[in-house]
Amino acid sequence: xxxxxxxxxxxxxxxxxxxxxxxxxxxxxxxxxxxxxxxxxxxxxxxxxxxxxxxxxxxxxxxxxxxxxxxxxxxxxxxxxxxxxxxxxxxxxxxxxxxxxxxxxxxxxxxxxxxxxxxxxxxxxxxxxxxxxxxxxxxxxxxxxxxxxxxxxxxxxxxxxxxxxxxxxxxxxxxxxxxxxxxxxxxxxxxxxxxxxxxxxxxxxxxxxxxxxxxxxxxxxxxxxxxxxxxxxxxxxxxxxxxxxxxxxxxxxxxxxxxxxxxxxxxxxxxxxxxxxxxxxxxxxxxxxxxxxxxxxxxxxxxxxxxxxxxxxxxxxxxxxxxxxxxxxxxxxxxxxxxxxxxxxxxxxxxxxxxxxxxxxxxxxxxxxxxxxxxxxxxxxxxxxxxxxxxxxxxxxxxxxxxxxxxxxxxxxxxxxxx
Amino acid sequence: xxxxxxxxxxxxxxxxxxxxxxxxxxxxxxxxxxxxxxxxxxxxxxxxxxxxxxxxxxxxxxxxxxxxxxxxxxxxxxxxxxxxxxxxxxxxxxxxxxxxxxxxxxxxxxxxxxxxxxxxxxxxxxxxxxxxxxxxxxxxxxxxxxxxxxxxxxxxxxxxxxxxxxxxxxxxxxxxxxxxxxxxxxxxxxxxxxxxxxxxxxxxxxxxxxxxxxxxxxxxxxxxxxxxxxxxxxxxxxxxxxxxxxxxxxxxxxxxxxxxxxxxxxxxxxxxxxxxxxxxxxxxxxxxxxxxxxxxxxxxxxxxxxxxxxxxxxxxxxxxxxxxxxxxxxxxxxxxxxxxxxxxxxxxxxxxxxxxxxxxxxxxxxxxxxxxxxxxxxxxxxxxxxxxxxxxxxxxxxxxxxxxxxxxxxxx
Numbered sequence: 001x002x003x004x005x006x007x008x009x010x011x012x013x014x015x016x017x018x019x020x021x022x023x024x025x026x027x028x029x030x031x032x033x034x035x036x037x038x039x040x041x042x043x044x045x046x047x048x049x050x051x052x053x054x055x056x057x058x059x060x061x062x063x064x065x066x067x068x069x070x071x072x073x074x075x076x077x078x079x080x081x082x083x084x085x086x087x088x089x090x091x092x093x094x095x096x097x098x099x100x101x102x103x104x105x106x107x108x109x110x111x112x113x114x115x116x117x118x119x120x121x122x123x124x125x126x127x128x129x130x131x132x133x134x135x136x137x138x139x140x141x142x143x144x145x146x147x148x149x150x151x152x153x154x155x156x157x158x159x160x161x162x163x164x165x166x167x168x169x170x171x172x173x174x175x176x177x178x179x180x181x182x183x184x185x186x187x188x189x190x191x192x193x194x195x196x197x198x199x200x201x202x203x204x205x206x207x208x209x210x211x212x213x214x215x216x217x218x219x220x221x222x223x224x225x226x227x228x229x230x231x232x233x234x235x236x237x238x239x240x241x242x243x244x245x246x247x248x249x250x251x252x253x254x255x256x257x258x259x260x261x262x263x264x265x266x267x268x269x270x271x272x273x274x275x276x277x278x279x280x281x282x283x284x285x286x287x288x289x290x291x292x293x294x295x296x297x298x299x300x301x302x303x304x305x306x307x308x309x310x311x312x313x314x315x316x317x318x319x320x321x322x323x324x325x326x327x328x329x330x331x332x333x334x335x336x337x338x339x340x341x342x343x344x345x346x347x348x349x350x351x352x353x354x355x356x357x358x359x360x361x362x363x364x365x366x367x368x369x370x371x372x373x374x375x376x377x378x379x380x381x382x383x384x385x386x387x388x389x390x391x392x393x394x395x396x397x398x399x400x401x402x403x404x405x406x407x408x409x410x411x412x413x414x415x416x417x418x419x
Numbered sequence: 420x421x422x423x424x425x426x427x428x429x430x431x432x433x434x435x436x437x438x439x440x441x442x443x444x445x446x447x448x449x450x451x452x453x454x455x456x457x458x459x460x461x462x463x464x465x466x467x468x469x470x471x472x473x474x475x476x477x478x479x480x481x482x483x484x485x486x487x488x489x490x491x492x493x494x495x496x497x498x499x500x501x502x503x504x505x506x507x508x509x510x511x512x513x514x515x516x517x518x519x520x521x522x523x524x525x526x527x528x529x530x531x532x533x534x535x536x537x538x539x540x541x542x543x544x545x546x547x548x549x550x551x552x553x554x555x556x557x558x559x560x561x562x563x564x565x566x567x568x569x570x571x572x573x574x575x576x577x578x579x580x581x582x583x584x585x586x587x588x589x590x591x592x593x594x595x596x597x598x599x600x601x602x603x604x605x606x607x608x609x610x611x612x613x614x615x616x617x618x619x620x621x622x623x624x625x626x627x628x629x630x631x632x633x634x635x636x637x638x639x640x641x642x643x644x645x646x647x648x649x650x651x652x653x654x655x656x657x658x659x660x661x662x663x664x665x666x667x668x669x670x671x672x673x674x675x676x677x678x679x680x681x682x683x684x685x686x687x688x689x690x691x692x693x694x695x696x697x698x699x700x701x702x703x704x705x706x707x708x709x710x711x712x713x714x715x716x717x718x719x720x721x722x723x724x725x726x727x728x729x730x731x732x733x734x735x736x737x738x739x740x741x742x743x744x745x746x747x748x749x750x751x752x753x754x755x756x757x758x759x760x761x762x763x764x765x766x767x768x769x770x771x772x773x774x775x776x777x778x779x780x781x782x783x784x785x786x787x788x789x790x791x792x793x794x795x796x797x798x799x800x801x802x803x804x805x806x807x808x809x810x811x812x813x814x815x816x817x818x819x820x821x822x823x824x825x826x827x828x829x830x831x
Contacts, residue, residue, distance in 0.1 A: 023440060026764050064696065068687045072753045075760030078686075093760050124698020131723060132701045134654035135553045233652050235547040266489035267473075268482070277481065280540030283548050305547050334489040341492030341511050344442050348768050 003347075005357065005367045006196050010208045013184025016200060017361050019191040019353050027192030028092035028350040029102060030358040033109060035180025036085040037158035039216060044168050046160015047176050048082040050126050054173055055181075056080065057118035060107030064118060067104070076101045082158040085293065086187075086362065087180075092351040095193035099202045102188070106206040109181060119170055129159040137232065137402055138284075138303055141240035144228060145400040146290075149242035149297050151223035182213040189358035192350030227399045229406035237309035237403030238301070241316065243394050245289050245296035248363045253296075254376045255388040256289065260298055261335045262327045263287050263319065268334060270319050275302065281312045287320075293363060298394070310407050317397070317411050324393030326386035339377050343370055422786055423613045425620075429629040430601030433620055434776050434786065438769070441609035444515055445773035447507030448526055449604045449781050452597035453500050455570035455710070456634055463577015464585055464593045466499040467542055471590065472506060473497070474534040476524045481534055487521050494770075501562075501571055502634075502710055503781050509770050512610040516619055523623030526598065530587045542582050549576065553721065554657035554821045555650050561819040564646055565661040569639035571713055600624065602632045606777035609769035636712035638666070641817075645829040648821040655701060656727040656822035657720070658734070662813050664707045664714035667782035672709050673795055674807040679707045679716060680758065681750045681804070682741060682813075687757075690718075693737055699726055711782065716811055724824045731818075735830035738814040745805040755797060762793050 007017040037048040057064040071078050071091070078091035078101075089105055133139055147155035159165075188203060246256040264271045264287040275285045282304040290297045300320070304312040346352045347370075360367040401407050425433040453465050474481040488495050488508065495508035506525065510518045550556055559574040566572030576582075605620060641663045665672040682689045683705020694700035700722040707716045722730050765771045766789040779786055787795070820827045 024767055026760075026767060065692070069753065072687045072757055075756040077757075077760060077764065092764055094763050121697050125695070126698075128698055128701040128722075131655055132721075137551050235550040236544070238551075267485035267495075268489040273482070273485070276541060277485070278537070280537040281544070283541055283545040303548050303551070304544060334486070334492075337492035338489060339492075341443075341494070344511060345494060345509060347442055350767075351764070 003370045005369060007361070007367070008200050010183070010204060012208060012210055012212045014186045014188070014207050014210070015361060016203045017187065017189045017357050017367060018194060018196060018199060019357055020194055020196060021192050021347070021350055021353065024193050024350055025095055026092060026350050027095040027098040027190060027194050028090070028354040029098065029105075030088065030090040030189045030354040031105060031109070032086035032088055032187040032358050032362055033181055034085065034185035035087050035176065036083050037156055037160070038084050038153060039176070039180055039218060040160065042219070043164060044172050044176075045156070045164040046126055046158070047168050047172055048087055048180070049129060049158045049160060050122065050165065050168055051173050051176050052080055052082045052087045053122045053125050054114055054118065055108050055112035055177070057122055058113040058115040060111045062107060063115070067108075070104050071101065074101050074104075084154065084156070084158070090351070090355065098190065098192070098194060099199070102203065103206060110207070110210060112177065114170060114174060116170060123165060123168070126159070126165045127162065130162055130165065133159060137234055137238050138301060140230065141238040141400050141402040142299060142301055144230065145240035145242045145299065145398055146297070148224055148226060148228060148398045148400065150292065152221040153219065154292055155223070179213070179216050183207060183210045184212040187358050187361050189354045189361065191353035191357065225396070225398050227409055228401075230400065230402040231404070232402050234403050235305065236303045237306050237401055237405070237407070238303050239309065239313055239316070239407070240400045241300040242297050242398045243320070243396055244392070245291070245298040247294055247296045248291040249293065250296070252388060254380060255385050256296070256392075258332065258335055258380050258385050259323060259327060259389055260287055260289050261338070262331045263323055265335055266338055270323075271316065274319055275312060275315050279311070279315065281308050281315065285316070291363070306404055309401070309403060313399075313407050314410065317409070320394040320397070321411060324389050326389055327382065329382055332380065332382055332385065336377055336380070340374065343373060422788070425617045427600065427621060427625055429625065429627050430599070431620070431624050431627065432604040432780060433617060434604060434780060435607040435611050435613055435616065436772050436776055437611045437613055438609055441769050443509050443769050444512050444607065444609040444611050445507065445509040445770040446518060446522060446605070446607045447505055447773055447777050448522060449606055449777035450504040450598060451502065451602045451632070451634070451781055452504055453502040454573035454575045455502050456597060457570070457573055457593070460581070461585060461589055461593060462574060462581035463542070464590055465504055466575050466577065467538070467582060467585060468590055468594060469497045469499045469504050469506070470538050470542060471530055471535065472525050472528045474538060475529050475531065476527055477529055478524055484521070484525065487517070491518055493518060499575055501573070501575065505777065507770070507773065515612060516615065519616060519619045520623055523620065526603070526624070527627070530590055530594070532587055535587045535590070539582060539585070542576070543579055546576050546579055546582070553653065553655065554659060555648070555653065557648060557657055557659055557819055557821040560646070560648060561659045561661055561817060564644065564819065565642055565715065565817040566639050567642045569637075569713065570635065571639055571710055597632055599630045599632050600627045601629060604777060604780040606773050606780065608772035608776060634711070639713040643815055644817050646817070646819045647825060647827060648819065649825040650822050653822045655721050656724040656820060656824055658722075658727065658731060659819045659821070660718040660813075660816040662716045662718075662816035663811050664716040665709055665811070666712050666714045667709040667784070668711070669714075671807055671810065672707065672714070674799055674803040675707045675716070675811060677751070677754050677758065677796065677799055678746070678804050678807045679705045681746050681754045683718060684757070687753065689737060689741060693733060694720060694722070694730065699730060699733070709782070716813060718813065724822055727820065727822070727824055728827055731827065732830040735814050742808050742812060742814070745808065746801070748801055751799070751801055751804060755799075758796050759793055762789060762796070
């Protein structure tokens, strides 16, 4: 399958990266502005998310209603969110509207008006983002384990706290915007039916007269590893586990990804087979690779009725430790075809591709082509993965349980309950 | 793009949209059976059977089924609803024959006793999982309240009690009444070798015994009212409403779905500006659900408990106002742009095309191309949308509130 990746970095440091998919009638964009919640000051947790809300409540000549009408009249299916490193704006539409949609987003990103009369409605929406998570028990357990594993800067989630969001002022919002919304480090990724030359000059007209800004400093709070329990009167106990993984940019990434794929890749994967199929302990169980720019984690989750939660945790930990003993030839063979087929299926969606090439550019400063990924996947051998696993056995587990009772953690002769 | 069909002698329909340009192929068995076809005693059997289908056949163990699905790198799943059960897989074209072979074999499952007991535990975990998730069984409750004795009010999952009481024999009984070839369609889309497909299906499914399943399509007697479920440890309050909507046989369902997008889409709609832009609610939305013989329109709001009473009243005012004043041409034009774009984006995924073909068959509707579907929406007029608004008054509904408040009252 042919795949062409084009890119251009303008003088101010903004990068445009694109994948033409001429067989489609649609196009999509994914914009990463280098101001994520990682940069929230401690007293203003949630400010990146609040800024993301406010830049869309008045920009350029649009008021908040006109802005949404402009997108809808172009038929743009849009979304926005703050994430750890970036604030992301993305959309998909019929191909002919791509340039007009990008022009709307140039207003969002470069010319927000921050109208004072929108501040309290915007704050209410941010409160709702916090409220939305409180009833999502699985997410709460996973969020907490991320926080414990990465520390409260890199493990934070973007909604912030009720008290910090309450105290954020319009000046704080303007300040965050002025510091972090900048062309240097900003990525615009497009995929779909597009004409590269016209796209490149259009994006240039929209953005290349924007002056770069200095790289902002960041305060990092170190991790507080351990075993934790959140008491909650629920039907199930929600178990979240984190342990060291590999960053996407690291040369061992695919070795780790391969090993975790064997653990939790498909219906024949080890966790699904041992926890759900053989023992019927839960409906949902998974492990997945999570990546920051410079480090990675493996995150696992299972939700199970309280009486069977201890057995579920024990079986999962046993499977994680067993992984150090290596994987088998047939497991690797299935994994390879799964990854290959997943990559081909992604080619059907310009939205998926735009997000994916934006992510690649952010993590690597380039895009891994299908051929390159294929080569890496085909190059995986039992020996290379097993050697990696012997050197890096799953260990140092951070565990968070949410439910009526804490669980006991037993592994390699260590036994512990939450402090 | 070419639409091809074939019917096996035993009644199994094969419907395929072939697109030689596609990178993948998607296939699915669509069975016209679901919770509405169950008796109360076997509540949840359709969904439990959907799980048991993956537990093996006389030719394959459960573990073998999982291995084969993964060996093809397939993206596969199944789902059960009020009136359908769907088994589907997407694969690279080179795996067409093995995946058709596997899916066909799965449609004649063994229902082995020991697998049955293990899987029963998984189903109970699934029920418990939803009990922990908003709206905490509220969907099942409002369906039962709204549809009353009509079978569309049956819960898809069933309860811990009904599922615990199920036996392999009871499931086999149900299977033998519902999984007959004339009640099943095989839908495909993408890069499909149709001739080979028909040959494979004749070989794998041609021997399935023919018999006649039935289904009552009587129109439901919709109930109105106000019901409260107290859930003290929930942080948010959840408001659900069901009002009458068109059935899947009625042409007005297109106008109704546009009406529901104008009022309740997740962006730019009336509910969006009233509740979401202002931050009065965490989420607010609306959707039309058509079934054979009956239909409903659901409205959903999640908000802080202290806003719940005033939001209920706002919602009722909004519903009455839109019916009195109608919607505007500008709203209709924007909704059409949105729908058009949505149709184009969705049609680019092979999997979506397969679902579209299978779903049309489930409702006994004729096949429509993407262009025909788009044209149907494009042709809608303001009068037709306002006619739908008047035919299905949103404020005449069953309302269910779930959450920490136990003192909420219907809007005056």
